[in-house]
Amino acid sequence: AQSVTQPDIHITVSEGASLELRCNYSYGATPYLFWYVQSPGQGLQLLLKYFSGDTLVQGIKGFEAEFKRSQSSFNLRKPSVHWSDAAEYFCAVVGYSGGGADGLTFGKGTHLIIQP
Amino acid sequence: DVKVTQSSRYLVKRTGEKVFLECVQDMDHENMFWYRQDPGLGLRLIYFSYDVKMKEKGDIPEGYSVSREKKERFSLILESASTNQTSMYLCASSKGAGGIYEQYFGPGTRLTVT
Numbered sequence A: 001a002q003s004v005t006q007p008d009i010h011i012t013v014s015e016g017a018s019l020e021l022r023c024n025y026s027y028g029a030t031p032y033l034f035w036y037v038q039s040p041g042q043g044l045q046l047l048l049k050y051f052s053g054d055t056l057v058q059g060i061k062g063f064e065a066e067f068k069r070s071q072s073s074f075n076l077r078k079p080s081v082h083w084s085d086a087a088e089y090f091c092a093v094v095g096y097s098g099g100g101a102d103g104l105t106f107g108k109g110t111h112l113i114i115q116p
Numbered sequence B: 001d002v003k004v005t006q007s008s009r010y011l012v013k014r015t016g017e018k019v020f021l022e023c024v025q026d027m028d029h030e031n032m033f034w035y036r037q038d039p040g041l042g043l044r045l046i047y048f049s050y051d052v053k054m055k056e057k058g059d060i061p062e063g064y065s066v067s068r069e070k071k072e073r074f075s076l077i078l079e080s081a082s083t084n085q086t087s088m089y090l091c092a093s094s095k096g097a098g099g100i101y102e103q104y105f106g107p108g109t110r111l112t113v114t
Helices: none
Strands: A003-004 A010-014 A019-021 A024-028 A032-038 A046-051 A056-058 A064-068 A073-078 A089-096 A111-114 B004-007 B012-013 B021-023 B031-038 B042-049 B064-070 B073-078 B088-092 B109-113
Touching: A003 A089, A010 B004, A019 A111, A024 A073, A024 A111, A032 A064, A032 A073, A046 A056, A046 A064, A064 B021, A073 A089, A089 B073, B004 B088, B012 B021, B021 B031, B021 B088, B021 B109, B031 B064, B031 B073, B042 B064, B042 B073
Parallel strands: A010 A111, B012 B109
Antiparallel strands: A003 A024, A019 A073, A032 A046, A032 A089, A056 A064, A064 A073, A089 A111, B004 B021, B021 B073, B031 B042, B031 B088, B064 B073, B088 B109
């Protein structure tokens, strides 16, 4: 069974500074990987996804992530954070069973705090 | 614009009550999912469905059941609510087979069982 680890429960970053949120996954085959963001009181919004091909993927809101198979990682980055980026970030993986749908397996989330 | 709606944002129920959480999507998606979200635990999959009248157990199905009579509607049922089912419940939908498509989430229902 697949699993996702987000090692950082909380991260504090100054506005304008760069950001990297870590995600490690465990899955036997090629994973499908996602990063979601959840603002307070809201549902989850997809930031970006990786299925195959280029290992550096671009997402919305200026975010990008890099898939590194050798490290089983899919870290999320942003060169310069804005106060509006304060939120909960979730990394997720899904396996392909060849049949119908499969649910996502989520990490426990990283809470991002932006300092003025 | 994709829309997943959930019948209530906040719900308060008593222990032992039967509780229905409703989810509707307007994208003609084949797949629908129910997750619960708890602080420090992230989101965990309860049940999912890839077709009408089909259902599959997720990681934590105990104490829950589901119903999918129409393609656009997926209901989560707590047969006899207990305090440990106090949580945020999120519904999601996606198109296609294999789970590789983006899941679109509803705003969530915060359920309190007293």
